[in-house]
Amino acid sequence: MSIRENIEAIRQTLPQDRSVTLVAVSKYYPVEALMTAYESAGQRVFGENRVQELRAKYEVAPKEIEWHLIGQLQRNKVKYIAPFIHTIHSVDSESLLEEIDKRAGQAEGRTAPLRVLLQIHIAQEETKSGLSPEEFLDLIASKPWLKYKNVEFAGMMTMATNTDDEAQIRLEFKQVSDLMKEVQAKADELELPGTFKELSMGMSHDYNIALEYGATIIRVGSKIFSE
Ligand SMILES: *Cc1c(COP(=O)(O)O)cnc(C)c1O
Helix, strand or coil: CCCCHHHHHHHHCCCCCCCCCEECCCCCCHHHHHHHHHHCCCCEEEEEHHHHHHHHHHCCCCCEEEEECCCCCHHHHHHCCCCCCEEEECCHHHHHHHHHHHHHHCCCCCCCCEEEEECCCCCCCCCCCCHHHHHHHHHHHHHHCCCCCEEEEEEEECCCCCCCCCHHHHHHHHHHHHHHHHHHHHHHHHHHCCCCCCEECCCCCCCHHHHHHHCCCEEEEEHHHHH
């Protein structure tokens, strides 16, 4: 199947009763592949996991593309993407938040606050970064939105364990979805911004499961670009 057919097939499986954003993950694929998705399927939202590769593609691709950073981000690289990035999915510490706030405030030409998702570590692999549920709840309890005014707190992101055990994947997506409900139940007390509602979860092999648990953003790479 072509890139266009792959994207159309995924769009057809998305829920009808709510809006879900499909992030086409173009990491490892050349800008030509991204342009095929852009031109033949009208895809406008793309995700990359490395700052350098994202910047290189940003320079040559059309400016109306909405760029999402989905991979681990070092503080010293925030400045390279702050002027144009739409959403950072991988915020996993307060020191990173602080840097994002600072750079978003300084970025020339940036009018909107920089949208971030707090990444939750729920998977069994040690290698996946993110906040533990406890760290997440502590951060939330400190009401960081009152402090970091150049940041839009848009919700949460997670990656499930890379496994064929569907029950395990379900358990993990449910945990994150329950955390979101827990936070929203305390919205008044937390002065939670109305923007805090996105759940970025689900990749090529598990996005259908993630959608059952309320994913509002799915991040799909290989199922679009390599199959
Ligand atoms: C690579 C990647 C994806 C996409 O993975 P596929 O299996 O190719 O769909 C999604 N999210 C993150 C964080 C990634 O690094």
